[in-house]
Amino acid sequence: MLDLMRLFSQVVEEQSFTVVARKLGISQPAVSNQIRAFEEKLGVKLLYRKGKGFALTSEGETVYRHTLQMLDEWSELMREIGGSERVMNGKVHIGASHIPGEYLLPAYLASFRNLYPEIKFKLSIGDSLEMAEKVLTHEVDFAVVGAVFDTEKLTSDFWLKDELACVFSSDHVLSLSQSIELNQLKDYPMIIRESGSGHRRAFEEALMRSGSDLNDFNIVLEVGSTEAVKNAVRSGIGYSFLSKHALESGEKQGLVWMNVQNFNLERGFYLLTRRTKHLTVIAEECYRYLTSQKSEVGG
Structure with a gap:
């Protein structure tokens, strides 16, 4: 059920079955079938066609609101038990603009990995706008950029001064x-x-x-x-x-x-996430670690 809730929240956020299918590496019909299965489990209709897209039914709006709350609670639960080696392993994919990606993050990630040696990283580097787009499309877990992106879907948290x-x-x-x-x-x-x-x-x-x-x-x-x-x-x-x-x-x-x-x-460097970020346990822990290192002092 948790996987269906995650899928449903992604479809609502992206407003596209096709986009979600591409990101997950599955077919568009597979996404549609899983949403249909979610509706059948709940016994209500969640979406209806509107023009070329779709919209939430009143029941869908209620389910979406509770889905976000339950996913947040699940993430909090996993964080509380996240100290075990059993949970703290896997890969964190971080996007970064050039200065934080090339000169700052490597040292911070090395320190974080000393705490959790089983965690691996992928670091994608590009300009700030490109990294913001990767956050939006779920291509990275979160990003560290040199510009503020506070929008309907993105939020920025000050990290370091430059x-x-x-x-x-x-x-x-x-x-x-x-x-x-x-x-x-x-x-x-x-x-x-x-x-x-x-x-x-x-x-x-x-x-x-x-x-x-x-x-x-x-x-x-x-x-x-x-x-x-x-x-x-x-x-x-x-x-x-x-x-x-x-x-x-x-x-x-x-x-x-x-x-x-x-x-x-x-200027500042900022930690950039989706407003409805449902980070994995290890990505959330890494994000929290970087947040704890924030400073007003430039280097």
Whole structure:
């Protein structure tokens, strides 16, 4: 019955038998048959056709509400008994944008795995928007991203603070400056991250607060990852703005970073889940562990 309840909640959330079937790796008729079996067990009709889609009957709305409550209670029960090795094993699939995925999460996951050695991980890395979509489509259990996604179906929980700094190659004409202002940068070639990244969004918002926008700058290259930005800056194509988490050994690698006067480039990293998240026991425990590590201090 619990499996039928999970399936029913997924169908309601996705508003599509086909989408749910694809995610579960089964046929669409199989999903329809299981929903029909759920209706037969309860003795009520849960869904009715509405245009090209479907809607909940009044009984379906009641069942859906109680289904969510019962799934939450089941998750709580499993968390309370989750200390046993019998339960705490399996795989957690986490989505992450580039900075948390490449520079932060590996250390945190290693610490978590010291607590639960039987747990394995899959880490998918992409831009923040891509990871938000993966959370929505249940392709990952949850995600860690550099942008807020508070929508009808998604919720974001602050995790860690990040700060972006201006980065030059060590032989750039501005690399020896004692201080720089935003206006000084406008004529020099600039490298930026792609649209959809939390990094790009944070940079554009900071420019807006300062009364500028990207059109004021000489953008010569747009790239899809932090490492690509670093390598492009190092090669002398132009300067950029990067997370300080990615620049701990920047000067040794031919990079020099500095803050820009009166230009605040702080942002946050966020734990991203579905509002009606029904995480597995181990995914929930991992999420809770990361939440416990949240900090206001950038690194």
